[in-house]
Amino acid sequence: MNKAQIRKQLASAFKKHLSVERETVARLVPASVTEGKLYEAYVLSRIVAKLVDDEGFSLVLVGGPKLKLKSSPGPINRSYPHIELHRYGNCVAELWTDVKFLTLSYSRLMSPSLTRGSYHELDIVVVDAGITGRPPHSAVWLGIECKNTSYQKGLLKEILGVRRELSLFTGPIKTKFSTWPRPYAPADPPSCLVVFATDAAVLEYSEPGEVFGIDFFHEAM
Amino acid sequence: MPLSREDAIELTRFVEQLLRQYDAGSYELIMRSTQRVDEPGRNLLILLGTLMRFYKERSGGEHARILDTINHYVRLPDERPIQGLSVELSPAEQEIYNVEEVDLAVLPDRTQFLDEIHRIIEDIERQMNPRGPNE
Numbered sequence: 001m002n003k004a005q006i007r008k009q010l011a012s013a014f015k016k017h018l019s020v021e022r023e024t025v026a027r028l029v030p031a032s033v034t035e036g037k038l039y040e041a042y043v044l045s046r047i048v049a050k051l052v053d054d055e056g057f058s059l060v061l062v063g064g065p066k067l068k069l070k071s072s073p074g075p076i077n078r079s080y081p082h083i084e085l086h087r088y089g090n091c092v093a094e095l096w097t098d099v100k101f102l103t104l105s106y107s108r109l110m111s112p113s114l115t116r117g118s119y120h121e122l123d124i125v126v127v128d129a130g131i132t133g134r135p136p137h138s139a140v141w142l143g144i145e146c147k148n149t150s151y152q153k154g155l156l157k158e159i160l161g162v163r164r165e166l167s168l169f170t171g172p173i174k175t176k177f178s179t180w181p182r183p184y185a186p187a188d189p190p191s192c193l194v195v196f197a198t199d200a201a202v203l204e205y206s207e208p209g210e211v212f213g214i215d216f217f218h219e220a221m
Numbered sequence: 222m223p224l225s226r227e228d229a230i231e232l233t234r235f236v237e238q239l240l241r242q243y244d245a246g247s248y249e250l251i252m253r254s255t256q257r258v259d260e261p262g263r264n265l266l267i268l269l270g271t272l273m274r275f276y277k278e279r280s281g282g283e284h285a286r287i288l289d290t291i292n293h294y295v296r297l298p299d300e301r302p303i304q305g306l307s308v309e310l311s312p313a314e315q316e317i318y319n320v321e322e323v324d325l326a327v328l329p330d331r332t333q334f335l336d337e338i339h340r341i342i343e344d345i346e347r348q349m350n351p352r353g354p355n356e
Contacts, residue, residue, distance in 0.1 A: 147272065
């Protein structure tokens with residue numbers, strides 16, 4: 001196929017599939033608002049598979065018939081749908097999306113007031129059951145970041161900062177999980193921290209994670 | 222005849238032009254997420270790869286597959302399947318757009334478009350790395 005044929009095929013594909021009526025476009029919320037959310041849902045689908053197949057949890061969506069992601073993160077609002085993790089018939093933990101957790105430094109400072117540095121966002125979290133508001137760092141079993149963008153140095157520095165604010169660096173401690181994402185973490189409290197990225201370059205940044213207990217996965221949709 | 226550097230530069234510009242023409246709202250987002258290297262052929266493939274990733278995320282067809290997977294592992298308390306996936310907007314966004322949530326299922330199905338772009342990428346790769354029968 002030569003250049004002219006490639007041009008023709010490209011023009012045909014765009015014309016056939018991306019032509020949308022103007023009035024339809026006007027009704028749509030801008031793409032920037034839902035940016036990254038379908039990838040987050042995709043990662044969620046991978047996580048629930050791991051929690052059931054590898055860890056043996058039973059999962060139940062409570063609080064509504066639809067799974068809702070949020071365009072902006074916030075505290076846990078128990079009126080929102082979330083997934084309960086059941087073991088032997090008991091709810092032992094909960095999975096929430098787009099949640100801000102209270103940091104280790106906030107807990108150490110014992111400050112009476114919150115500042116912007118007192119909490120950080122995670123795209124998906126598994127936390128102790130029954131929490132309302134921002135979960136403390138000590139309640140986090142698993143934190144997941146989803147990156148559907150080119151993976152660059154700044155994102156590594158960001159996740160290293162999140163690791164710092166979740167736990168102290170220590171020798172290996174048993175996590176809440178038997179195999180996935182990892183049975184032990186060099187962290188106290190022993191939370192797991194995972195990055196999913198569509199960019200294969202994420203693996204070039206994964207080495208520090210071996211020391212600090214961050215698992216990096218290249219997962220294209 | 223294999224694609225030359227000039228061909229790759231021209232095709233890259235052509236893709237950018239098509240994006241501006243057919244989806245100006247997404248053009249900026251795609252260009253911002255596209256890395257540049259010092260090799261026109263690679264630039265063309267990177268741009269098309271970013272474009273694929275972008276529209277895959279906005280395809281209702283992808284939504285259906287994701288919901289199917291989630292429903293394989295998660296159930297409602299009464300054992301019924303989960304009925305949908307949506308994004309709840311912030312209070313400020315709700316005021317601006319006059320909707321509380323965006324149902325990801327109403328995204329247009331781009332599966333065919335993605336298949337066509339994927340085939341074009343494969344063709345370009347073949348043009349860039351032509352292999353003889355003995356190689």
